[in-house]
Amino acid sequence: MAALGAGLEAIFAPRSIAIVGASQDATKIGGRPVELLRRFGFPGAVYPVNPRATEVQGLPAFASVEALPEAPDLAIIAVAAEAAGDALDACAAKGVKAAVIFSSGFAELGEAGLAMQDRLRATAQRSGMRVLGPNCLGAASIAERSIATFSVVLENGLPPVGPLGIASQSGNIGSYTALLARERGIGASRFITTGNECDVDIADAIAFLARDDATTVILCVLETCRDAARLTGALEMAREAGKPVIVLKIGASEAGQAAAASHTGALAGSDAVFDAVFRRAGAVRVHSVEQLLDLGHAAAVLGDRLPKGRRTMLLTASGGFGVLLADAASAAGLSLPSPSAETQRRILDVVPYASPRNPVDATAQMSSRPAILEAILAALLEDDACDALLVLMSASLNLPRLRSVYMPTLRAVREKHPDKVVMLAVHGPADAVAELTAMGFPVVDGVAPSTQTLAGLCDLAAARLLPPLPAPLPPAPTIDGAALRSEAGAKQALAAAGVPVLPERVVASTAEAVQAAMAMGLPVVLKIVSPDLPHKTEVGGVMLGLDSAEAVAEAYDAMLARVRAAAPAARIEGVLVSPMMHGGTEMILGAKRDPVFGPVVLVGLGGIFAEVLQDVAVRPAPVNEAEAMAMLRSLKAFAVLDGARGRPKADLAAAASAIAALSRYAAQHAADIAEIDINPLLVRPAGQGAVALDALIVPG
């Protein structure tokens, strides 16, 4: 594999471009780039290659790649799938630095197409030429006027030159993002769609943009991930470069995941794991193209001036809109502190009938005179509890009189409070929006979008404080076979890894059982030990609450008889005696292998919480104790652990420590273990620890 992002300058800033399969017809995929390069004024050489023409759209054409007067930096290949392999080989032979293959009919069609695609990949790897596609819409650089795409959204023009880099696996969604950017006057630097990713993948695109001077914010549309290490590596490069990455990852729903798997031919992976990967890498996820653009644009406008926290003051000229805005801000996860008494007084000083709490309703007086507006804005911005101010202006700027109040006042406020975050929710007109944006205000149209964007900015700010990624663990020695054979073996292995388990003994006779029980203290639990019986309860292989020597002896004999009757073929290696524990909250801990990201660790409350309500936290393994604590806190039922309804607080630190230990073990033995279940982990009241009462390791 090529180094992340290596060689992509030949795609984004080529000095010369050949179009293999160039067409006279500007609506054809082989004609469109010729037309677009000319229309938008690409300054370099453009070489149409077409064996049946001497001239294409007014440019001299060449019969073959071999016949070109020089090795172009970039070749666009727009021929039938069957001819693409030969064309790419010709490019490699000529010394072309990078190729973009528009042609479809490869891996997306199954076996036959996959073989053809493998040939493209082999050519790329052999020659060192970077190859984008196949089955992609290509790439474009706005400032360079380098248009290696046939995307129809460029028909009506390019976005303005600006700092947003758009990297998309989906050609159509990427294109639509560029279209919306153009319509809204939002500036973009580069645009790239990676399609089937025979060579250049989305990680290359992100990595290139992370190092690209023309790009300060990276917008990413993700359908799948074919190489987890490359994706996380690229996200880490962006984070090190201080460039926000905003991800529209599609396939959030089951129906969407099924569609994505069928569409991309790649494994879907768990959407929750993607979420966790983005969170760890400091990338912020959105769920629509509109949010992608709103947040990316706002992040680009703000640069380093991100909100220091989620405490947001809301300002409107309308009580009703204030309520709507408060609803939306709450839904977006912003917090709405009350302004200080001093702030409220300052507001009432200028507008006596204002509602000075949060949301602040300054009534129509707010826009009556600049001095009033400025006083209100200053009062709110100077409040210690104000991390960000969101001003809802709805359609006010369409009225010249209001505009004449708002614009100079806002300009003055920016000069006076250059470090403050003031988000404006504005519904047109476009020139006022552009003017406010130029002043340095993030401007979003709409109540919910403005609150969601502000919340996204808070997420980006929080992501800057993330610790660096943990160093990878050294691989552990080969796993002990005993760990895979029985509960006792699993517990021993997990205990060695740092997961607390009960003192317990495997015994082989009634007398031994009684002796062990009396030694560890009554009451005890007996469980059958057998590599053939992973579900012990179903064969009567568990006896609880045995509180006398007689009860232990009786239970031992009865259990063995019952299990032998129920599962005559099972190998029985003994009986596990362990103390019976009371008091605490039962949790489920687990680890499994995600098809994309490898080992992951999961935690939820026991019983219906995890299984019916699907209230489970999942992260790529390993996690450290702080991440494990964050997993616990992210559970909807966290209050149950945290002392809700007069319950004792659970020993969260012990639970987090067990999660972290399990995650390290799972990560180190990822090659040998398909799944680990600790069910239950009994989390006792604070200070009393946690303990795994049962454990199962499934090899694979």
Added chain:
Amino acid sequence: MAALGAGLEAIFAPRSIAIVGASQDATKIGGRPVELLRRFGFPGAVYPVNPRATEVQGLPAFASVEALPEAPDLAIIAVAAEAAGDALDACAAKGVKAAVIFSSGFAELGEAGLAMQDRLRATAQRSGMRVLGPNCLGAASIAERSIATFSVVLENGLPPVGPLGIASQSGNIGSYTALLARERGIGASRFITTGNECDVDIADAIAFLARDDATTVILCVLETCRDAARLTGALEMAREAGKPVIVLKIGASEAGQAAAASHTGALAGSDAVFDAVFRRAGAVRVHSVEQLLDLGHAAAVLGDRLPKGRRTMLLTASGGFGVLLADAASAAGLSLPSPSAETQRRILDVVPYASPRNPVDATAQMSSRPAILEAILAALLEDDACDALLVLMSASLNLPRLRSVYMPTLRAVREKHPDKVVMLAVHGPADAVAELTAMGFPVVDGVAPSTQTLAGLCDLAAARLLPPLPAPLPPAPTIDGAALRSEAGAKQALAAAGVPVLPERVVASTAEAVQAAMAMGLPVVLKIVSPDLPHKTEVGGVMLGLDSAEAVAEAYDAMLARVRAAAPAARIEGVLVSPMMHGGTEMILGAKRDPVFGPVVLVGLGGIFAEVLQDVAVRPAPVNEAEAMAMLRSLKAFAVLDGARGRPKADLAAAASAIAALSRYAAQHAADIAEIDINPLLVRPAGQGAVALDALIVPG
């Protein structure tokens, strides 16, 4: 109170309008309606009233209302709050039919303002004149060009004439709705904002629109409800008229509710109860102005052709967009069935590389020729599992070539399948959208908005099948004081009302306790009976699982001693003996008084489900058994009752019957009872019933 909607024709279709406080300055609130009436060509007489002018904006002015040459149908009052009372009295004396009071400074400012507002209300009631406001933005009728508003959103023009009636308590949100309608070319009939509602309230507005021939769909913005019976009555009138009501009710969050209560000065009421009221009345709730307009417009375009169910086929030309659309459709609650094998074959016949499952990705081939598009659309529409088809066209219609394929094909499809619901997600251009809308397609811009709108149409269709509202219950005789005094009394009263309780006895001696226990069968529970001890457990007044005569005798004595020590002053009326029940799911049933809608009934699973996860269903009381069953099904934890993880199915019918019985009791005794708690209601496995194990009735 005036009959619902009575007399509002004088506001919406006046033959003549006086403006009291008419101003020369067209930007002032007394000048704006004069200017707007002239600009938009109101055909009737316009009478400026201004004691200091003989002419206002070119119209002859009158010194007073008395001096007017006739009694105008409508008077607009745009004077200071202090002068509004006299102005309204003058209008009443002159015989004006209705007045709109723009002036602010009334109830929204507290006591002094409230007194002035009460005078306005008294004048309205005495004279029979309908009065809109004060502190409102007024009303307008688009077709009649009757503009009794100073809303700035009309500065740039009116919406086109059309079937949407806009009724809003919030002046600004109502105005913004009208503004968006104009920008999007969506037709409106009337626009009314009710402000402080001294006389005309939102229920009047809804009721008028329900009977208004110019209106087929009612959009409602609700901040609060000052009269529950009027609101539900008006919603019922709309339902009887077959007119969809779409409600943007603000104050969904705690922060929003607090702001709404402070803004309107009215009690907030529980947002969940509003939800339940809307659901029962068949009104569909949305959460943004954009959704309000999208759904209202789509409902108006479709008329009676609503989807028969939620089974939706998704069609795109892009795999990525298909995934995004599937995510959004899932989030909106649509179901995505797989097309039949026959349908899939028909699609693959015309586009061999299509992905024929749902979402259907027909690739760019979809728009290559009309015959292909038509074949795909026909295949999907003729599939039995297709209640609605959603076609994502994103920005395709901006390209002339694609437009030339889509438009005639879609026209033909409408003619061939006139009854089918085909929702189009289209991003411009405006003239294509208008053309498609004229063909009868609901058209929405955006992936999430199109799925949300389609889901809203499904909700509207489901609302048509709702049974009529239940007849009100006859009031019950005065509540028996015993019910309020103790658990035993509460249970007797609830048992008489149809809530199942255990056979149990109140005893007064150890011997009686033992006798009762042996008669009803062991094990039993003992509980202290005292009007002074609502929380029995805290004083040691509950003993469980007594399984012998000795245990009962011992427990009886020990409990009395403990309770007397813990609460020496408490009056002890005996000890309740009841059978100890095992096996079943504990639920919490309750009733309380909502400040707006009166008695409501609540149900949730016991323990942390209701209290930590807030997984509770609430409805206005009474509910019938079917509604009670719907409440159970709406719980997130419903699976726990429905046999999740191998549990026995709970006796849902018995639980529903208990809920309905409790709700009837609560409704009948609403005047005397603040709260009823049944905690727990033990719901036993199917066929074994449910039983209230504890009950408390709080008077008030």
